[in-house]
Amino acid sequence: MKITRAQVEHVARLARLALADAELDALTDEMDAILGYVETLNSLDTDHIVPTSHAVPMENAFRDDTVRPSLGTMKAVQNAPAAAGGCFVVPKVIE
Numbered sequence: 001m002k003i004t005r006a007q008v009e010h011v012a013r014l015a016r017l018a019l020a021d022a023e024l025d026a027l028t029d030e031m032d033a034i035l036g037y038v039e040t041l042n043s044l045d046t047d048h049i050v051p052t053s054h055a056v057p058m059e060n061a062f063r064d065d066t067v068r069p070s071l072g073t074m075k076a077v078q079n080a081p082a083a084a085g086g087c088f089v090v091p092k093v094i095e
Helices: 005-014 021-042
Strands: none
């Protein structure tokens, strides 16, 4: 066994999870199986594998930063549910 029930209880306490005894036993078995699988993966030879952060190639989708005219106050508040003096009117949230 790679993980003990006490370690699972400790992690559950850190995550503020209240687990029943049956749940702790089941979770200990599941986490032990997961760690066993990770141990199998650790035994693979990955010396000649290039590390990647994505499974598929990613390309930067940013556009060029160009100066453009702003939207304008009246157009910005045009579809607002409530506006006054060129500003959005929202309910008070701080008492």
